[in-house]
Amino acid sequence: MDISGQVAIVTGGASGLGAATARKLASLGAKVGILDFDADRGSAMAAEIGGHAVKTDVSSEDSVAAAIASVKDTLGAPRIAVNCAGVGLAARVVGREGKLSTDVFDKTIKVNLYGTYNVMSYAMREMAALDPLDTGERGVVINTASVAFQDGQVGQAAYAASKGAIAAMTLPVAREMAKLGVRIMTIAPGLFNTPMMESLPEETVQGIVANIPFPHRLGNPEEYGLLVSQIIANPYLNGETIRLDAATRLPQR
Template identity: 70%
Template sequence: MQCDGLVAVVTGAASGLGAATARRLAREGARVAILDYDAEGAARVAGEIGGIGIGCDVGDAAQVAAAFERIGSELGAVRVAVNCAGIGLAARVVGRDGTLSTDLFERTIRVNLIGSFHVMAHASRMMMAEAPLETGERGVVINTASIAYQDGQVGQTAYAASKGGIAAMCLPAAREMAKQGVRVMAIAPGLFHTPMMEGLPEETTAGIVANIPFPHRLGDPDEYALMVSQIVANPYLNGEVIRLDAAVRLPQR
C-alpha cells in the first residue's frame, strides 16, 4: 500500500516519534490528521505538513469519536492509523514509604493501552467501510509497544503492562480483521532520541547509550518513521510486533 493520496491519522504527533511519522507520511503524499493532548503542538506540526491538528485525550472515548468524525468530514476515510500517544511515568508498585501506585497504573493503562484501542477501533471501522485497494487491503493500524514489555525495569510495572497489552492484542486483532483486509502491526521501539530523553542529564544519557550494541547511539525518530513507512508499503507484514532497538536489552535498573 502506497501512502500517496491516502488519509492517515497519527496520535501523539506533536513531538517525538509521532511528529517524525506524521512528517514522513506527509512527504509520501498522505493527508495527515494529528491527534495529541497538546492541541497547540498538534496544530503546529499540522501546519508544517498541510494536515489538520486535533487536541485529543486518546484515553477519552468521546474525544476520540469526535476526532474521527472531524477527520472523516475534513479529510475522508482513514487508511493508515499510527498510535504513538503515550505516557511513561515510573513508580514502584509499593513505594519506599508504603504508598501504592494504583492511580498511576490506572492512568498509564488508560492512556497507553485503552487509548490505543480506542483509536484502533475507530480507524478500523472506518477502513472496513471502504472499498479495498488494488492490493486487497483496506488499511493498516500500527500500534506502538516498547521493548519494556519484554525487558521492563524496576519502576516500569505500569508502563510495561500497558505496552505488553499493546503487543498482546496485535495478533488477535490482525486475525479478527483479516477478512476485511485490515492489517494490524506493532512496533516495540528501544531507546530513542525523544523529548523524554532530551530532559535527562548528559551523564544519564551516556550511561544509557553505553548499553546499546549497534548502532551505538540513541535511535532517531526518523528511523521509527521509516519502519512505519515500510510496514505500510509491505502488505505481507501483519500480526507481528517488531523490536526496533539496535539489539539492546534493558538491564534490571
C-alpha cells in the same frame, strides 16, 4: 499499500516519534490528521505538513470518536492509523513507607492501552467501510509498544503492562480483521532521542547509550517513521510486533 494520496491518522503526532511519523507520511504524499492532547503543538505540526490537527484525549472514547469524525470530514476516511500517544510514568508497586502506585497504574493503562484500543477501534471501523485497494487492503493500523514489554525495568510495572497488552492484542486483532483486509502491526521501540530523553542530564544519557550495542547511539525518531512507512508499503507484514532497538536489552535498572 501506496501511501501517496491516503489519509493517515497519527496520535501523539505533535512531538517525538509521532511527529517524525507525521512528517514521513506527509513527505510520501499522505494527508495526515494529527491527534494530540497539546492543541498548540498539534496545530503547528499540521501547519508544517499541510495536515489537520484535532485536540484529543485518547483515553476518552468520546474524544477519539469526535477527533476521527473531524479528520474524516476534513481529509476523508483514514486507511492508515498510527498510535504513538502515550505516557511513560514510573513508580514502584510498593514504594517508600508502603506507598502504593495504583494511581500511576490506572493512568498509564488508560492512556497507553485504552487510548490505543479506542483509536484502533474507531479507525478500523472507518477502514472496514472503504472499498478495497487492488491489493485487497482496506487499511493498516500500527500501534506502539516498547521493548519494556519484554525487558521491563524496576519501576516500570505499569508501563510494561500497558505495552505488553498492546503487543499481545496484535495477533488476535489481525486475525479478526483479516477478512476485511485490514492489517495490524506493532512496533516496540528501544531507546530513542525523544523530548523525554532530551530533558535528562548528559551523564544519564551516556549511561543509557552504553547499553546499546549497534548502532551505538539513541535511535532517531525518523528511523521509527521510516519503519512505519515500510510496514505500510509491505502487504505481507501482519499480526506481528517488531523490536526497533539496535539489539538493546534493558538492564534491571
